[in-house]
Amino acid sequence: MNLKTIKKVAVIGATTNREKYGNIIIRDLKKKGFEIIPVTPKYDEIEGIKTVKEVKDLPKEVDLLVFVVPPKVGLEITKEALKYGFKNLWYQPGAYxxxxxxxxxKNNIKAAHDLCIMVETNKN
Known part of the structure; x- marks a missing residue:
């Protein structure tokens, strides 16, 4: 996956809790110039960014879905993501x-996993 071509990133498991990775990642990627879309049914806005409730509500031009949720939740959201045509998937450590x-x-999809998006985007 070429992170240099990524512009719009959805963070699955976004949170308002600034001590959790679902928030730390949003702030880190936003600071690096990525357009962020937090995905969570719990909040309407995170870090000044309007959220979407579910993957099906994401615009089609999202380049990457970053998962920061427990694997059981992640599996269900992965199924939904593929159903709506999203194929660039990244699973933070602990989410895979x-x-x-x-x-x-089974669906012929290669995903990044067990790598931290914040570390990997520092390499570019």
Whole structure:
């Protein structure tokens, strides 16, 4: 996955809690110039950015979905993401599982996992 071509990033599991990665990642990527769309049913706005409630509400031009949710939740959202045509998926450490791996393999999707998006975007 070429992070240099990524502009619009959806963060699945976004939160208003500034101590959690669902918020830290939003602030980090925003500071690096990415357009961020937080995805959460819990809040209307995070860090001054309007949220969307579900993956189906995302604009089609989102370049990357970053998962910051437990694997069980992530598997269900992965299924929804593929259903709506999103194929660039990134699973933060702790968000990936064998079940997600099997599902992606079955659907011929390669995803980034067990790498931190904040670290990897520092390399570009």
């Amino acid at each position: 599982s064998e079940d997600i791996n099997e599902y992606l393999k």
